[in-house]
Structure formats: C-alpha cells, structure tokens
Amino acid sequence: MLPFLGCSGLGGSNQNNGGGNKGDSVYVAPDPPAEVNKYNLFFVEFFTRCDSGTLFQDKREMDSVASHIGSSEKTTPLLYFLDRSDACAGSAAPHLEIACSVKKPSHFCQNGLSDDAFEGTGIISNLGFGSCEGLVAGEGKFVSGCTLEVPLYTTTEITFLTCRVDDLDMVRILVEKDSTLLQSNGIVIGCIKDGLAEETADYLKRNFRDFRLTFCNGGMEYRVFILSPVWYVCRETDRKNLSSLTYYNIEIEKLDKLR
C-alpha cells in the first residue's frame, strides 16, 4: 500500500462557501471515524501509466485487462477506469472491445483532443449507467463520467467523474460549474500533473469546502487523485501490477456521520 501523499482534510475550518477567491481562509475536512463501516465500502480500479502516453501499447495488454475483469467475481470493483485508452474515429475504442468481450456496460469519458485521437478514459462498470455527466472545462478539455446506483448499506446515487488536469484553470472551472455535485455525490478520480498537485490542493482549501482530496503516488509525470465530497473518504490506495500495466485499487467509504 502506498502512503497518502496528499491530504484528506486540508487545514482550517468552515469559513468558505465554494467558488471564487476567498482569500486566506482555509478549509479543513473533519477526520473520518476511525472505524470502517464495511457495508458502506466500495472500490474501483484505476489503470494508468501516469505519463503522457496511451495506456495500451499492444493487444496483449488489452487481453490481460479483459481477462482480469472477466475473472473478478468475488471481490468485484464497482468500476474500472482505463486512463488514456484513447479512441480513434472509425475504429473500435479499446475500452469498448474489452467491455464487449466481458459483456459489461462501458462509457468513454473524453478528456481532451489530439490530432489523431480522442484522448480519454474508458469506464467499464459492473452496474448499469443511469446517466452520464460532464462539462467542457476549457478549450478541448472535458470532465465527464457516469452516475450509478451503488448498493451500499443504503443504495446511493454516486456520480463518478474523471479528467486529466494539466492546468489550474480546469480545477477552477470544475469547482465553479459543478460545486453542488462535488459537495454532494460527485467523486472525481483522475490524473493531475505532478507539479500541479500541491498548487491544486492549496487552491481548493482556500476556495472550496466540504471536500476531501487524496493523492495516490508521487515522483511520476502524473499523480492519481481522488476529489470527493466530505461524506466520502478514501480509505486505502493500493498499487498493483497486471502484466506490464499498473493499476490503483482505490477503496472509498461513504460516511454516515463525519466523526
């Protein structure tokens, strides 16, 4: 298991209302209860190379992921995120090929545009999608994802969003446009440029509230981050390997009470 390099709760108290420049006041999320409620726990798997390249370098890697998903029966992740599983117009997207082979619903979350491909994250789910959410977060940049009815102790509607953060403007737009979702039932799991992580944490704690931010890794071009409402806490992130690919097993708990 990797240590949390970021923070869940970032200092200060509850002076802010979200969005805008709020100056020097700083938000701190309350510590979550020490005891984990296993009935409110779910996990997702986030495949990424944490760099600027595409996830799949050859067909064998896609086959490995399909085989991995197809055999995950007892401890089933809610979602599989395939970061930078880019799609080309007119060709089957990698996540779609995998989803068809394992007969599970899928969605392509566009994150950006390049000359020859739609850059994005494939999501493969063990549950059906109710709807897909998203917003344009700058020129050719998108934050998008899907909403699921998650079978926790009480069935809970959660919107999972993903994006690649290459500049702070994306974070500003996200917080300004989607603050209600991000403070209620929206969880963003994505990648952020390593050099932007601390700046983003600092921006959020001064301009937003009722959230938790966790980073999974460090020292690479990108870091995996989880931005959730304060009612959710990332309990564990575990880095694992699957043939030549790396994925992060991310365990999240919905909190019934904050302390």
Place this chain on the structure above:
Amino acid sequence: MKRFLIILSIVFLSVISAEGRTIKIRVMTMNIKEGGELASHETGPFAECIKEYDPDVISVQEVDNMTIRNGGKDWLSELAADLGMFQFYGKSFTYQDGGFGVGVLCKYPFYKADKVVSYPSGAREPRATAWVYLELPDGNILRIAATHLAVESDQIRVSNIADINNKMFIDDSTPTLLMGDFNADPDSETLQYAMFKWQDIGKGTGDTYPSGTPASRIDYVMGYPKTWKATSYEIVNRPDLSDHCFVVADLEFEY
C-alpha cells in the same frame, strides 16, 4: 472607463462569434425491429448498411441489451465497436433477462447523456427517450435524442411527448434533434402536439412504414429550435433488415 470598454468589446465579440455559425450534420434513424431479428440479432448487416451512408449520429430503436433471444450480447455496444462510434443506451423496460430500449450512436464522444422513461396511465409498457450532448469538431454543441413512442393511442403518445418535453426543455438553449419512431401519421394528434415545440424537418417527405411498400410516415427527424434545414432527406428501404424504412438526412442549423 478603459476596463468598461474592454468588457464591452468582449461581450460584443462573443455575440458576433455566437452568430453566423452553422452546424452541419448527417443523421440517421432506424427502427431495427425486435432487436434486429431479421438479421438474426447480428450487428454486422446493420453496420454495413450504416457505413454506406456514413452518418455522424444515429438514433436506434427496439434495441435488445443482453436478452436471451440475442444470446446475451450488448447489441448497441457491439454495433458501436463495428462502426468505431460511441454509444449511449436508454432502457425502456426489462425484457428476457435483459433490456429493450433505444440507443444513440455518435462519431464523436459525448460528454453528457441522460434519458427519460415515460409510462403514462393506460400505457402497455414504458418508453425511453435517450439523449447525448456532444461537441462537434468545429466546436458547436449539439444534443441528439432517440425516441420510440407508444403504439397504443394518440392520448398516450401525447403524454410520452409531454414527458420528453418536460425533461429535455430544462435546457432550451442547446440545438437539439429528436429522432425515431413516433408511431403516428403526420396529421395525427400526436404530431400536432409534437409540433408545438418541435420542427418536423422532413415534412412532406415519403412514407416509412412498412418497409417494402411503405404506406405511412411514422419515422421522423425533429428539430429544436424550429429553424433546421435539410439539404437532403432520404428514405432507405431495407426490408431485409427491418419492417421500418430508415431515414438519412443532411441537416444544417444556423445560429
């Protein structure tokens, strides 16, 4: 004062850039009859047909999702993979251990999608309408919806449309296309009600049902706002694939 002039210039330029833009798009709508049963529930024959017309977006009706009769396949996703497109499925109701509903396919990724399921009193079954928001390569934002209205009566179909309008027109600023099987003739009460809000873009074009020798026009491409133009509108008669004709149209919308 200088700051005020700069802001005024930005506002003025925004207005200029929002006007004078044109959306150009090729659309297709197809009722595939009972999950594609005439093609043994295979996606290949439909993919071949679609490739002939090369549409940007497609509305598909009567889509089976992992049903017993289609061998448990996610039909829409398999068609999307065949075509290299992006899919969104809207389930109307549970059928044969799977789903039965409508789907939207797009050449471009969509960043937002939703659906409404209408089940008015007296209706035999629920009916889904699904839609996606996509940003076209030229930067224009467009909403594409697929629908399949009830077969029972005008009264129920009017309720279907009311449910669609209530949910879709929460956003009334995005140019929208609503395509599919309305199960109603152009002079029906259903169409009269639909056209309070929507434009029948193919008004006056040919019949679409039944395929082979079509005798009534029940498959439509509707637009919002009511200023869409069709530069071509073709009825595709493929009785080997469906009991409905398909519609392919080249459309333009000017801001």
